[in-house]
Amino acid sequence: MPPTRFRLPVSAVFFGVLGFITLAVGIFAMTGLLHKVHPLLNADGGLALVVTGIALILSGAFPLGLAMLAAVQSSAD
Secondary structure, eight states, X not given: OOOOOOOOOHHHHHHXXXXXXXXXXXXXXXXXXXXXXXXXXXXXXXXXXXXXXXXXXXHHHXXXXXXXXXXXXXXXX
């Protein structure tokens, strides 16, 4: 049986990109660069965006880890 090729899950890419964008916006908001854009983008709002960005990145890492384990398992069989 030929070894299975590793396939990157679409959800990992989607949540990863969305998470890094949210993390970057949160960091910009925490430094005070976005306070003139909207009053809620202050340090507290930035902290909420940073936490949300980390959660999105970890949500994308979960299907990625499962795909990696599936690829290792199928090549071991």
